[in-house]
Amino acid sequence: MKTRVYAAASASAPLAPSTIERRAVGPRDVQLDILFSGICHSDIHQVRAEWGKAAFPMVPGHEIVGRVTAIGAEVTKLAVGDLAGIGCLVDSCRTCTYCGEHHEQFCERGAAGTYNSTEMDRVTPTYGGYAQQIVVTEHFALKVPNNLAPAGVAPLLCAGITTYSPLRQFDCKPGTRVGVVGLGGLGHMAVKIAAAMGAEVTMLSTSQSKQADATRLGAVDFGLTSDPATFTRLAGRYDLLIDTVSAKHDYGAYLKLLRPFGTMVCVGAPPEPSLMSAFSLIGGNKRIAGSAIGGIRETQEMLEFCSQHNLVADVEVIAARQINEAYERTIKGDVRYRFSIDATTFAD
Amino acid sequence: MKTRVYAAASASAPLAPSTIERRAVGPRDVQLDILFSGICHSDIHQVRAEWGKAAFPMVPGHEIVGRVTAIGAEVTKLAVGDLAGIGCLVDSCRTCTYCGEHHEQFCERGAAGTYNSTEMDRVTPTYGGYAQQIVVTEHFALKVPNNLAPAGVAPLLCAGITTYSPLRQFDCKPGTRVGVVGLGGLGHMAVKIAAAMGAEVTMLSTSQSKQADATRLGAVDFGLTSDPATFTRLAGRYDLLIDTVSAKHDYGAYLKLLRPFGTMVCVGAPPEPSLMSAFSLIGGNKRIAGSAIGGIRETQEMLEFCSQHNLVADVEVIAARQINEAYERTIKGDVRYRFSIDATTFAD
Numbered sequence: 098m099k100t101r102v103y104a105a106a107s108a109s110a111p112l113a114p115s116t117i118e119r120r121a122v123g124p125r126d127v128q129l130d131i132l133f134s135g136i137c138h139s140d141i142h143q144v145r146a147e148w149g150k151a152a153f154p155m156v157p158g159h160e161i162v163g164r165v166t167a168i169g170a171e172v173t174k175l176a177v178g179d180l181a182g183i184g185c186l187v188d189s190c191r192t193c194t195y196c197g198e199h200h201e202q203f204c205e206r207g208a209a210g211t212y213n214s215t216e217m218d219r220v221t222p223t224y225g226g227y228a229q230q231i232v233v234t235e236h237f238a239l240k241v242p243n244n245l246a247p248a249g250v251a252p253l254l255c256a257g258i259t260t261y262s263p264l265r266q267f268d269c270k271p272g273t274r275v276g277v278v279g280l281g282g283l284g285h286m287a288v289k290i291a292a293a294m295g296a297e298v299t300m301l302s303t304s305q306s307k308q309a310d311a312t313r314l315g316a317v318d319f320g321l322t323s324d325p326a327t328f329t330r331l332a333g334r335y336d337l338l339i340d341t342v343s344a345k346h347d348y349g350a351y352l353k354l355l356r357p358f359g360t361m362v363c364v365g366a367p368p369e370p371s372l373m374s375a376f377s378l379i380g381g382n383k384r385i386a387g388s389a390i391g392g393i394r395e396t397q398e399m400l401e402f403c404s405q406h407n408l409v410a411d412v413e414v415i416a417a418r419q420i421n422e423a424y425e426r427t428i429k430g431d432v433r434y435r436f437s438i439d440a441t442t443f444a445d
Numbered sequence: 446m447k448t449r450v451y452a453a454a455s456a457s458a459p460l461a462p463s464t465i466e467r468r469a470v471g472p473r474d475v476q477l478d479i480l481f482s483g484i485c486h487s488d489i490h491q492v493r494a495e496w497g498k499a500a501f502p503m504v505p506g507h508e509i510v511g512r513v514t515a516i517g518a519e520v521t522k523l524a525v526g527d528l529a530g531i532g533c534l535v536d537s538c539r540t541c542t543y544c545g546e547h548h549e550q551f552c553e554r555g556a557a558g559t560y561n562s563t564e565m566d567r568v569t570p571t572y573g574g575y576a577q578q579i580v581v582t583e584h585f586a587l588k589v590p591n592n593l594a595p596a597g598v599a600p601l602l603c604a605g606i607t608t609y610s611p612l613r614q615f616d617c618k619p620g621t622r623v624g625v626v627g628l629g630g631l632g633h634m635a636v637k638i639a640a641a642m643g644a645e646v647t648m649l650s651t652s653q654s655k656q657a658d659a660t661r662l663g664a665v666d667f668g669l670t671s672d673p674a675t676f677t678r679l680a681g682r683y684d685l686l687i688d689t690v691s692a693k694h695d696y697g698a699y700l701k702l703l704r705p706f707g708t709m710v711c712v713g714a715p716p717e718p719s720l721m722s723a724f725s726l727i728g729g730n731k732r733i734a735g736s737a738i739g740g741i742r743e744t745q746e747m748l749e750f751c752s753q754h755n756l757v758a759d760v761e762v763i764a765a766r767q768i769n770e771a772y773e774r775t776i777k778g779d780v781r782y783r784f785s786i787d788a789t790t791f792a793d
Contacts, residue, residue: 195705203705203729266730349718357543357551360732363723370697372718375711378735381551382614384708385733387726 098128101443102228103417104154108146111421114443117156117224119232124169127238129181131440134226135160135252135410138282138343141424143213147368152213158226159185159211160251162241163440172235180241182400183226184254185210185390187237188217199394201237226251227420229443239397242404249409252282252435253400255390256410260287260339261399262391263362264294267337271295276320276335276354280307283341283364285411285434288314291339293406299331301338301354310433314411328353333381341365348385349377357381362388412437417445446476449791450576451765452502456494459769462791465504465572467580472517475586477529479788482574483508483600483758486630486691489772491561495716500561506574507533507559508599510589511788520583528589530748531574532602533558533738535585536565547742549585574599575768577791587745590752597757600630600783601748603738604758608635608687609747610739611710612642615685619643624668624683624702628655631689631712633759633782636662638747639687641754647679649686649702658781662759676701681729689713696733697725705729710736760785765793 104115122128140157142148161183165175175181189196189204196204209216212225225231241250260283269275275296277287284300291298292315299318300311308319320327331354338351343365349372351361363385378385391399403409411434415423423436452463470476488505490496509531513523523529537544537552544552557564560573573579589598608631617623623644625635632648639646640663647666648659656667668675679702686699691713697720699709711733726733739747751757759782763771771784 200705200730348721357548363726366723366727370720370722373696373721373733374718375714375735378711378733379714379737380735382548382734382736384735385721385726386730387723387728387732388730389727 098230100228100230102156102224103420103443104156104227105144107153108144108151112144112227114417115154117228119230122167122169122232124171125234126169126232127165127172127175127181127235128167128230128232129161129163129183130166130230131161131163131226131228132247133162133251133414134158134228134438134440135255135412136420136423136427136436136438137255138427141427150213152222155213156224156227157212158228159183160254160256161211161226161231162247162251162254163231174235175238175240180243180247182239182241182250182254183211183231183233183237184239184258184396186393187211187223187233190217191236199392201392202390227417227438227443229440237393239393239400242400244404244407245409248414248437249412251437252286252410252412253403254396256282256286256435257290257403258391258396258399259283259364259388261290261402262395263339263364263386263388264291264337265395266388267360267362267386269294269296269337272297273337274335275299276301276331276338277316278322278338278340278351279342279365280311281341281430282435285314287339287341288316289408290402292316293402293408299335335359338362339364343367345369345371347371348373352377352383352385355381355383357383360384360386362386364388410435414439416442418442446578448576448578450504450572451768451791452504453492455501456492456499460492460575462765463502465576467578470515470517470580472519473582474517474580475513475520475523475529475583476515476578476580477509477511477531478514478578479509479511479574479576480595481510481599481762482506482786482788483603483760484768484771484775484784484786485603486775489775498561500570503561504572504575505560506576507531508602508604509559509574509579510595510599510602511579522583523586523588528591528595530587530589530598530602531559531579531581531585532587532606532744534741535559535571535581538565539584547740549740550738575765575786575791577788585741587741587748590748592752592755593757596762596785597760599785600634600758600760601751602744604630604634604783605638605751606739606744606747607631607712607736609638609750610743611687611712611734611736612639612685613743614736615708615710615734617642617644617685620645621685622683623647624649624679624686625664626670626686626688626699627690627713628659629689629778630783633662635687635689636664637756640664641750641756647683683707686710687712691715693717693719695719696721700725700731700733703729703731705731708732708734710734712736758783762787764790766790
């Protein structure tokens with residue numbers, strides 16, 4: 098099947114309309130008519146070859162929500178007409194230790210990414226969600242609850258699970274004191290989800306202008322991190338910090354905000370290494386952790402959590418022709434808080 | 446009561462015989478005749494004012510084992526004639542959250558260190574274990590099992606608990622794959638304790654000459670970390686790394702040795718910050734943690750564990766007059782694996 102997409106021909110080319118071929122629906126495949134595709138900052142890094150390996154033509158997009166239009170004979174998870182989602186992964190070996198533990202993102206053979214990757218045959222390129230249609234093996238399709246607005250569901254498939262997973266890993270629960278560092282696509286999801294889990298959330302931002310939004314999203318406190326006094330006022334306060342910042346910053350300063358045995362989780366990754374002193378961890382048995390998206394089981398759990406709490410991303414819906422402009426605005430942080438592409442406009 | 450000690454008059458002075466006054470035994474105090482005092486590398490850092498605040502005269506020593514010679518009227522934990530130990534702490538507020546959680550080392554008011562510190566009055570200086578006698582409030586005295594050689598028990602009070610605690614925090618159990626980085630005072634205890642917990646222990650050392658000892662201490666594998674091929678061979682292998690190295694090293698290289706969700710615990714602290722990339726944590730949901738000694742309850746638990754496993758530090762017993770020479774040998778790593786001072790020689 099041919100499908101209309103937006104693709105980049107090279108690392109220096111803008112995204113432009115194109116057509117690709119999707120595989121025929123196999124016995125365990127589902128085919129979606131895509132409704133919305135979120136724009137993740139990592140799309141920009143990859144399409145501009147800023148993160149190493151970049152295969153062209155590239156069709157970005159790993160925050161996908163759509164409606165099932167065809168299923169293979171052996172498919173049981175989804176039916177034609179269902180809403181479905183696809184995140185950052187489209188396949189894995191499904192036999193290794195980590196696949197067995199439901200952490201397909203750490204598949205020992207290397208999982209198949211939704212784009213800028215290959216299928217498990219290591220040959221067939223994968224193309225992402227900036228497209229009218231997509232075909233995926235059912236294990237990697239998520240069931241999307243019907244009570245959520247699809248445009249805001251799309252970003253849950255990456256930004257949502259990326260913040261939900263560390264909150265679960267580090268036992269966020271009613272009364273947990275959570276600081277969210279940075280209010281962008283990831284940060285706004287972290288605030289919403291942590292607040293829905295019952296945590297007492299503080300937004301830590303370099304920009305005073307974010308305070309009103311942070312409050313609206315569910316934060317009960319705000320710390321202006323461009324003011325050194327904030328680090329004194331909030332010292333030793335947090336059980337958990339979710340650090341969404343991908344610009345270089347001083348981990349040691351943030352570690353001081355943790356109480357003993359507290360954890361700071363990095364979900365944003367500065368391009369260059371940061372200095373870190375072991376002393377800042379040892380005093381107070383503190384921890385720094387990384388967290389990469391989540392497995393399929395946990396992603397499904399996240400969608401059900403969001404359904405129960407009627408929680409989606411704040412999105413600005415755009416047409417396909419606005420993608421390149423949206424990239425520039427994403428880089429400037431000029432979006433509250435995620436662009437969601439109306440996938441019907443790929444047909445234009 | 447006057448007691449003979451070895452003290453430093455200044456940061457540049459060698460340790461020399463001296464006499465200090467110990468307080469009278471209060472209703473909740475115990476008095477010990479010290480049998481052995483371990484030499485911890487941090488004694489050297491502190492006595493040479495390499496770690497900031499240094500109060501002189503300084504009597505180092507926080508790895509103390511002795512016999513109870515007097516108790517206050519209200520003491521119930523120990524009796525005259527019992528073996529007792531004292532570690533890095535001699536008091537804390539005992540009312541704050543962290544004291545209540547049995548983590549006195551993180552007392553919100555600041556715990557009283559065994560030396561180079563003050564009692565909780567913030568005025569009375571504390572003097573450590575390079576001494577004939579010491580008086581301590583019973584809560585901070587540990588019960589020392591009778592089946593262990595006291596000379597080797599002394600280092601358990603710091604090196605022992607410093608390695609036992611992170612092994613417990615991160616759930617070391619039969620079959621856990623533990624890598625111990627560096628074979629010195631801390632490293633040799635980490636190998637012994639992890640092996641006694643049933644872990645599959647690898648010694649990771651820059652020095653091939655440590656392999657035979659590592660095997661004797663309980664390691665089943667050895668990785669020569671000066672050989673880059675070691676990092677390929679052992680990639681993704683460990684659930685837990687106990688990093689005892691206090692010289693600057695590349696955390697990223699060691700993080701690659703962890704399996705997904707694995708933790709590297711720093712118990713050695715390089716004097717300068719190290720570069721660390723968030724990417725090295727995010728790929729595999731890895732964690733870096735710090736760990737500082739342990740609370741009194743956990744230290745008692747550690748002593749009982751060591752008793753059950755008939756496990757003490759490997760020590761070279763020295764007389765008080767050999768302390769300065771032992772310091773030089775400790776700096777060179779020329780001790781297998783801890784000096785233990787025969788405290789009867791402070792009387793000489």
